[in-house]
Amino acid sequence: MGSLFSSPGFDPKDIPNLAGKRIVVTGGNSGIGYHTVKHLVHHGATVWMACRNARKAEDAKRRLDEYFATLGLRLGHDGVGEVKLLACDLSTPAGAKAAAAELMSKENRLDILSMKWGSFVFTLTLLPLLSKTSLEQNSDVRIVNLSSETHRLFVPSNLQFKSIEDFNVKYGDSAMNDLTRYATSKLATVLFTAELQRVLDQQNIPILTTCLHPGVVVTGMRTAFFAAIWGVIATLFWMSADEGSFTSLFAATSPEIRSHPGPFRGRYMVPYGKPADTTRLGEDKQLARDLWVLSERLANQTSKP
Numbered sequence: 001m002g003s004l005f006s007s008p009g010f011d012p013k014d015i016p017n018l019a020g021k022r023i024v025v026t027g028g029n030s031g032i033g034y035h036t037v038k039h040l041v042h043h044g045a046t047v048w049m050a051c052r053n054a055r056k057a058e059d060a061k062r063r064l065d066e067y068f069a070t071l072g073l074r075l076g077h078d079g080v081g082e083v084k085l086l087a088c089d090l091s092t093p094a095g096a097k098a099a100a101a102e103l104m105s106k107e108n109r110l111d112i113l114s115m116k117w118g119s120f121v122f123t124l125t126l127l128p129l130l131s132k133t134s135l136e137q138n139s140d141v142r143i144v145n146l147s148s149e150t151h152r153l154f155v156p157s158n159l160q161f162k163s164i165e166d167f168n169v170k171y172g173d174s175a176m177n178d179l180t181r182y183a184t185s186k187l188a189t190v191l192f193t194a195e196l197q198r199v200l201d202q203q204n205i206p207i208l209t210t211c212l213h214p215g216v217v218v219t220g221m222r223t224a225f226f227a228a229i230w231g232v233i234a235t236l237f238w239m240s241a242d243e244g245s246f247t248s249l250f251a252a253t254s255p256e257i258r259s260h261p262g263p264f265r266g267r268y269m270v271p272y273g274k275p276a277d278t279t280r281l282g283e284d285k286q287l288a289r290d291l292w293v294l295s296e297r298l299a300n301q302t303s304k305p
């Protein structure tokens with residue numbers, strides 16, 4: 001069911017055949033990530049579901065099995081792709097680095113990196129494999145990062161990324177501080193996406209990166225944030241988790257983005273796949289460069305024994 005005031009402008013049926021593609025979806029065991037995996041696999045891709053909790057990952061794979069069975073289909077058969085599990089705790093740079101290294105020991109190509117749960121170190125570590133794939137004939141490599149409209153509000157105006165300490169600012173324990181921390185991470189996603197695209201362009205690597213707001217989506221995360229008003233209101237006014245995956249799927253697979261990349265490359269979009277302006281801070285190239293330099297430093301630090 002769609003939310004009361006919105007109607008999807010993108011249909012997952014339009015996703016092209018993804019047979020042969022290798023894709024990683026972080027946070028794929030629930031919410032928007034789960035449905036992203038579902039649609040990608042339905043179109044033939046092999047998807048690595050990168051999850052921090054093995055039990056939840058197995059459970060998600062079982063639910064996918066059941067879903068395809070209701071369609072008379074089977075994972076790995078009938079044109080449906082495969083789901084593979086990657087243990088992946090992105091809460092520390094070392095964990096992100098280890099998960100990326102594990103993946104690179106098992107795959108020799110990577111076509112799409114779809115980050116429902118973000119880690120710049122994870123992306124940077126996978127970049128050589130993504131870049132190598134992007135230089136192969138007929139490849140179409142993309143990186144898709146989930147941001148949020150909250151990046152427009154609640155971000156400290158004195159935000160900076162000059163030192164590692166700037167990544168570890170203590171915001172205190174209150175709902176407002178949680179929101180500030182969350183919004184800041186989502187602004188950082190916008191900045192990282194833009195700078196990543198600039199770096200790739202400078203090196204003539206044809207990867208397309210985008211970031212996006214998925215919509216206001218009924219998922220576990222929302223339940224935690226807005227438990228008090230959870231219920232009928234949510235299902236009437238918010239998107240389903242399935243619909244919440246549509247803009248990510250558009251960003252990851254739409255031929256339109258490859259044929260007319262101008263409004264999309266390194267940029268932010270909103271449902272369903274509409275390019276949108278970001279904020280003054282979101283457009284700040286120096287802030288984006290500082291964030292990039294710090295992220296690279298973290299990625300390199302954790303590579304040392």
Ligand SMILES: NC(=O)c1ccc[n+]([C@@H]2O[C@H](COP(=O)([O-])OP(=O)(O)OC[C@H]3O[C@@H](n4cnc5c(N)ncnc54)[C@H](OP(=O)(O)O)[C@@H]3O)[C@@H](O)[C@H]2O)c1
Pocket residue numbers: 026027028029030031032033050051052053056088089090091115116117118146147148149213214215216217218219220221222
């Ligand atoms: N829902 C919305 O309305 C909305 C709006 C704007 C943006 N977003 C963004 O959309 C993305 C997906 O959110 P969602 O609503 O689908 O939330 P969700 O249902 O809570 O899913 C979040 C996923 O991320 C995983 N995750 C969390 N921390 C992780 C870590 N340290 N390492 C690896 N995986 C981790 C979770 O794993 P566990 O199951 O183990 O916790 C879960 O699979 C998030 O980036 C969110 O900020 C959502």
